[in-house]
Amino acid sequence: MDRLPEQTIARLPVYLRCLSQARSIGMRVINSLGIAQMAGTNAAQVRKDLSYLGELGTRGVGYDVGSLAEHISDVLGLETSRRVAIVGFGRLGRALVMYPGFDEHGFDFVAAFDADPARVRALPGGRSIDVRSIDNLETDLVKLRVEIVLLTTPAQVAQEMALRVAAGGVHAILNFAPVVLELPADVKVRPVDLASELQVLSFHLARMT
């Protein structure tokens, strides 16, 4: 399992979502082509990705939707819910807390940290979250047993905050700051760089005209 390519790991959540959709319309068996069509890829890719997880399908029949979903869910470690904190509770941070996709997948927001916790007004929809000062970030992260941090601070302080997050025992960061973070090897970072995404789209637009 440790030799799973990064690209394969990144596609597993997509397959899981497809299987869940297939189940919701009553499908009990699905083949690689069916998954591929839902996932926007090709059947060979699906078979290759899933082959890393062991012998799962039946030749000529396909995969059992329920047990494949369960297996992927196990591989992704989704059987237990994960404790998540947001560091930098500005507009983006507050929008992310409200994003329904996190809840649905067993990610629990246990706290938000901000340099100025007083400026945070009530969240919409009657939701509440424990907003704390960043003064005791490291010890609070340990106390709250936070496993994943969404980093939404301004770019200038992102590296410093990321080091403090790592010092708080957190091994997984989703980084929204447009900065490449330098962290110990046992901290996994996934960047979500929105301006870069638009620049990639711009590249394609420039080629079209």
Next chain:
Amino acid sequence: MDRLPEQTIARLPVYLRCLSQARSIGMRVINSLGIAQMAGTNAAQVRKDLSYLGELGTRGVGYDVGSLAEHISDVLGLETSRRVAIVGFGRLGRALVMYPGFDEHGFDFVAAFDADPARVRALPGGRSIDVRSIDNLETDLVKLRVEIVLLTTPAQVAQEMALRVAAGGVHAILNFAPVVLELPADVKVRPVDLASELQVLSFHLARMT
């Protein structure tokens, strides 16, 4: 230029940001190792990526920071600003409009579309944006000459809205809905799938313990 690998295209905005940072501290020449260290990659990768753009550096010296930045900027089509609209103006959409990284890079929000435009209250910070009903989405997108759409609708309507966006002459979509969109080949989609990103982090956490 049309044979640039997707992975290379995705790294060009990162290199551009590194060059801008290097320039801001007074550097006029930089070598591949310097760029690699800032970008969190290795020198061979940087040289390979940049080799697609032509003969740019001087062996034993490095790259001219200013002209390399300008060249990458040209390749990414950033010399002209791009007209952007948001389709689905809920909390995430409103947070994205306020995200400073877009403005800085020459992306102009010209309109937002929502099924219920009346529910949109004023934006913070005295900003305003033209909020329109989705009833005339296709014709409005054409009229406003929108080039890029940020799709932040609920998942259930994302595919339908994406087809209407494509019918409005838009060839580039940044898709925040957790759905794989099926669109004509001349529409480029970049997915930003936040729940999947957390699931990838969860995979790594599960391997660590």
